[in-house]
Amino acid sequence: MPDLVTFGETMLRLSPPGDTPIETADSFDVHAAGAESNVAAAAARLGADAAWLSKLPDSPPGRRVTGALRRHGVEPAVVWTDDGRQGTYYLESGDQPRGATVVYDRDHAAVRTATPDELATDRVESASVFHTTGITPALSDTLARTTGDLLTLAREAGTTTTFDLNYRSKLWEPAEARETLTDLFPHVDVLVVAERDAETVLGLSGPADEQARHLAGEYDFQTTIVTTGSEGVVALHDGELLEQPAFTAGDSHPVGTGDAFVGGYLAKRLQDGTVADALTYGAATAALKRTIPGDVAVVTPAAVDRVVAGDDTDISR
Amino acid sequence: MPDLVTFGETMLRLSPPGDTPIETADSFDVHAAGAESNVAAAAARLGADAAWLSKLPDSPPGRRVTGALRRHGVEPAVVWTDDGRQGTYYLESGDQPRGATVVYDRDHAAVRTATPDELATDRVESASVFHTTGITPALSDTLARTTGDLLTLAREAGTTTTFDLNYRSKLWEPAEARETLTDLFPHVDVLVVAERDAETVLGLSGPADEQARHLAGEYDFQTTIVTTGSEGVVALHDGELLEQPAFTAGDSHPVGTGDAFVGGYLAKRLQDGTVADALTYGAATAALKRTIPGDVAVVTPAAVDRVVAGDDTDISR
Amino acid sequence: MPDLVTFGETMLRLSPPGDTPIETADSFDVHAAGAESNVAAAAARLGADAAWLSKLPDSPPGRRVTGALRRHGVEPAVVWTDDGRQGTYYLESGDQPRGATVVYDRDHAAVRTATPDELATDRVESASVFHTTGITPALSDTLARTTGDLLTLAREAGTTTTFDLNYRSKLWEPAEARETLTDLFPHVDVLVVAERDAETVLGLSGPADEQARHLAGEYDFQTTIVTTGSEGVVALHDGELLEQPAFTAGDSHPVGTGDAFVGGYLAKRLQDGTVADALTYGAATAALKRTIPGDVAVVTPAAVDRVVAGDDTDISR
Amino acid sequence: MPDLVTFGETMLRLSPPGDTPIETADSFDVHAAGAESNVAAAAARLGADAAWLSKLPDSPPGRRVTGALRRHGVEPAVVWTDDGRQGTYYLESGDQPRGATVVYDRDHAAVRTATPDELATDRVESASVFHTTGITPALSDTLARTTGDLLTLAREAGTTTTFDLNYRSKLWEPAEARETLTDLFPHVDVLVVAERDAETVLGLSGPADEQARHLAGEYDFQTTIVTTGSEGVVALHDGELLEQPAFTAGDSHPVGTGDAFVGGYLAKRLQDGTVADALTYGAATAALKRTIPGDVAVVTPAAVDRVVAGDDTDISR
Amino acid sequence: MPDLVTFGETMLRLSPPGDTPIETADSFDVHAAGAESNVAAAAARLGADAAWLSKLPDSPPGRRVTGALRRHGVEPAVVWTDDGRQGTYYLESGDQPRGATVVYDRDHAAVRTATPDELATDRVESASVFHTTGITPALSDTLARTTGDLLTLAREAGTTTTFDLNYRSKLWEPAEARETLTDLFPHVDVLVVAERDAETVLGLSGPADEQARHLAGEYDFQTTIVTTGSEGVVALHDGELLEQPAFTAGDSHPVGTGDAFVGGYLAKRLQDGTVADALTYGAATAALKRTIPGDVAVVTPAAVDRVVAGDDTDISR
């Protein structure tokens, strides 16, 4: 019986080595990458019994995804299909002012037609926590409905629902996102939202603590978490405002930082940690992620504990 | 003014290094790959002034394709668009009995909506030869129409039309292919078809010389070329049967051999070579291709001449 | 409840890329590698619910092993310890007459102190099949005892026991191996032994069918399988002699072929295949393994079925 | 008809991956690299119709150069010869205080014997701009004469001449450079010179604006551009002093920054941009170059525009 | 006749490329690495005639070590044996707060049984300087005795003895180290100790100059060197206190910095440099090391002189 079930799309991320542009690349490094499976992987690595629900093409690229997730201890509960593609995205990195470039190639992915009747909904019902993000309903109308259905079903089964707003401007417009996502909010127990997205999508101009209060008031979330730069966070829980600054960290591998935060947060909550402890644990996981290639926080509980404790990071030998 | 214009889709080919399976790959080598641009590249490298018509996404992956073609001397005459994807395909290699695995990911490619009015049809009209293959009309109804329109337009302009049947079982059924392709045959001057495809698609049971005679009789091609294993060929031209055995060659990099044959053949024809000489030149180009990574025959005229001459291949130093 | 439980050591295999000698290598490719986990991985990939029992250092290299096995669907039921090393071996490849070089660095591996009381013996008892090899008892006296204990315990629980003799001359002498291994034979239901090992260790001079008859007669195995070159096999089951020739295959990646055979054989038996079908399935799995880098047969049921059916291996596209 | 023609040597740059010293390198990354072709490539990528004149050995390394330039849209108008080498240079990178090490291996390069009668001088005459640098006349007496002849010929044909002083202390002494280069100045319309070179070679002690005024006064340049650290620039044009600070940028890939500036500047001027706009555009191109491996600024107009606009560089997705 | 003889263990260092975790690594870069051979290599590269004494397995991994040392000009005076392993260590790198991870796999290394009677002690007796570190006696009781014997023998032969305390917390406890090491101090002429180790092991709370005075007073060292962050040092020689700040340097490759300092120091002393000059030279060598992959300072005398001189580090070309 899983502690945590997540639902969403996982892509193959294709990134040229080092600073090479996509346009002149002779090879791409490959990583499985998806906001919801990133969360599952981080949480699984930190002790949670985690499963990930999705739909994949029955092909070597599809199996490349499940193999990667199993490696991190996530159980892939997948519908295999011959319809639809394995989504990918190209990621090019470079120092400022060049910055990173993301080219999505996720249209027509197999997951876009996933419906509750074919997914392992029993997993959702028996889990402690069900997590998904605002990316999933952005992918298709079907997925928007399925997301709503799964959240509803989880709630009815007594499964806590957590939701990371994760606005993706390459997938939809703010207005469309707002309409779809706020429809889901009544089924959400724990909301995570970036300060910037709260402004862009929800029209809340900040600062983060005011955004948190506003959202908690309006939607009656159990816990409302607003993340700021580098995943420092402000949270409102039981009417109490909690602040967790970001741990100082490199920025070589920023993609997936937010997911690492959520994964760390949920892992700690699932071990009956307080919200405050979970925020700290999530922030430490996020700090480590920023130093690790790929989308997944390849961490251990010991490594996260060391960051939480602020231990000296000289080489131990 | 180009000698040769080709039209079709070019994908990014993603292949794990060495014998690594796609499922466990940590990186993919990248090559631009498409039957029609492979032909243009081989011909350009062998002296032809070659252009390639297509439609690509206005993105780094799309520019990855045009850069690769320019490198080989092909002029990409491309419609840039924000609609549609950059097609890719995964290629995994392995010795027998594993063999090679091709996973197409070319659905919804930008090229699928290409119409004559947006393409550089003036290039087709002013060229000596227009070449495309049976892959192009398999990609979409629009492309089937566009292929017919371009062949018609070429013929009307006095441009010789060449067509490689290139049946792809992952794109369509034999019956559908037959109907579409035989509709195009009246607009084709030079047909190239693999013995196996002549049987599967056109229902001609062989041997190759009989297939050639039958096709020449039925469709009145100027030149009818039937390729057999490793691109040995039989051709019927002016009622005369020509046979060109394949040159002995390795088989490490078979993908693109047929395109190399056509590229070599056309390059020699464009230099006023006889059909017999062109078949020999094409076969030598094909033999070299089988030893060269990627889809493109990275050859030089001197290298092809050396194969034609049957020169000693000890290391010269 | 697992179908198959295996027990043994898994090393990290360090191999220079291509033909580079260890002595001048600047990098090593890394693969998890162990006869018993190779069997589990092949079987898991072919549909078995497989677990692997062992003891590993609680360190990144130890976790490198479990991650690799999980990726292939094997559940690692591992005792984590701070005593003992992660075993490794160096593998250098080269054409004849250089051949491959194996340098074991597996002394003092954590597994050498594994005892039944700390291992997940309930898995052994609830499994359909328990598998180990002659490598395990060669590693330490403790492991020789533990191997005997686990075989006994499996038998008592009604779990079928399978055993691959796998003589390793770098670990012990033939006489010592014979004494230890023949002591275990009464607890073994299915014996797999290479023709060469039957001669070297058991003193049976062949041919394979006579070796099989002799062993079946002497030790009363349910099934006796003698493998010959490239994993062609002769088997004696229910008094009937079965012969399965090896499938023709490349030889680029021979390490792990025998384990692939056993993995394929067991997967088919666990699906209620006949011994004859299982031998064929195992031989096909072994043939594929010879073309796949690393120790593990990265196969699918569809790929094995294709080899069994003798399908044309032209590229399908 | 090209907008821009450049003339000079292009080498193959051989650089060990990462921070590896040349002395212990097991491989070298390869890039085509030459001040004048770098300028052509940057300008071509930014919309100019650009050609590059040179002389190369008729060999695979020579063709490695032309292929790379074509990839970026530059037309290589090359004299192929069997006399002379393909020049190379070794580039080793490292943090301070180690810094980068350049080892030229460009003696006896084929280009050193290039004379106007064999070069495509019609391209120079029909171009809008002809560009070369102070490296070219440093390579041989013949090239010094050819440089002068081409500048003269360009001027007579009404082609604007631009010249980057680019002093190379490994090629000649300051006094020799000064004599040769100042002889060329009367044929130059636009001079680009680094503040440091203006001091070392021309004896002008700075600051940059005074150097610009002095040079403009003495040699009557249309435009005089003095570059300072990281390619901030001061320019004097029509008696007006323009200052363009450098854009903040990383410094991982500094080689080629100056060429990127000139390429961006010329691309904008060729689109009828003002000198001020061209300086900004060049500085933005230079800033991007500092983040891109190789000698060439692999940029797009959109990327440069984004830097000019000072856009937020968060990952867009 | 060697100037410098060092004695100790050299491992193969296995490090995943870039920031990749060990747990997900598909390859390891390989470097020969050992405190004492690092010192010999740096000194040899800077002009010393250096030999290294040790005991290695007679195997390809063992020869990988000697080949690497010979490459840098060190003569490996090695006892080859069939008993014992080639030690290795895994090194994973990452930005803060992740930091570097060292996993030693050096148990049961061949060197652990090395005794004076089998080692080339004549080299020690005829050398100018004999150097070892506090790592060697930590490896085994035998090595602790051998270290003492070699120091004694060197002293008796008039060879200067130098000793770097190099406390390794993964090998032994502070108390055990203190007892063993202070027993050796009477045989040591020049002590090098990190400020942190002086506190942890010797109980001297600092600052560095007081530690130096205390140690010099208590043990009557000829020269007492206390290193601080980034290998700035304080030294007491002939009663005079010398301070050498660290040169500013990157920190990409910190492992081996201390050894580089000692190698540079000894190379300069062996050329009759003053202690002050040797400290400067050592600090410059250490600064360069921090920018060079692997454990060894791949430097030249010219490069070190350039750092000592504080030369401008712009690219020279």
Add this chain to the structure above:
Amino acid sequence: MPDLVTFGETMLRLSPPGDTPIETADSFDVHAAGAESNVAAAAARLGADAAWLSKLPDSPPGRRVTGALRRHGVEPAVVWTDDGRQGTYYLESGDQPRGATVVYDRDHAAVRTATPDELATDRVESASVFHTTGITPALSDTLARTTGDLLTLAREAGTTTTFDLNYRSKLWEPAEARETLTDLFPHVDVLVVAERDAETVLGLSGPADEQARHLAGEYDFQTTIVTTGSEGVVALHDGELLEQPAFTAGDSHPVGTGDAFVGGYLAKRLQDGTVADALTYGAATAALKRTIPGDVAVVTPAAVDRVVAGDDTDISR
């Protein structure tokens, strides 16, 4: 005191990985490569005390060469200079009919001006054997004179002289080679010549045994060795004809096979092996070389003995 001294040029060999053409290569693998240092390295690895005389640029590429040779146990007795280049050559590999391509870039190498007065001629005089090849006198007139001087000097000092004709058609014409080389023959004790070169250069039409008799008769060599395909050899020594067939071997890495033969032959002769035994030992070394990347035979005495003994080459483990 060296057993063996060789004299000649060593280049850096630049080869694209796998089958990649030079023209599209993004990286080159680097190996030190030179006929005479290849011989020294093979002999040193097989027990000879070997030195190599040459002249190199005082630069990182020059030091790349000496480091590689030291690694294999060869002492580089080198004149360092600021005049002249580090020679290189490009090597591209491919299956038939493409074959391997060698592009020399060795003009103006530093070694071309090497004269006896600057070389370590004392090494030649005190050695047992002095070896050089017909490549050295082909490189410059100076080197032709120096080669003659060193052979003369060796002979006068009682050092056996061995000479491998090694005709290089890219360096000179047969007639020129014949004149220069036959002038050297009176100073040569042991001649090695390929059957093909004996025909091309010396006009001896074969077969090999007749060539050997003719050469021995005409030039009074102590030993005359004619090599045939894959380094099978015929030798005439003391009037006796000896035949050594080639050992069966792969052909992935043929470059350097002849040098490996000579290195193995000399190593055995220096250990007082008979000519017959030395021929066998050389042929076995050559067979191993054909399987090893790079120019150097990275062999051990044990590996060569195994080939001589015709041992089973199954993986030993």
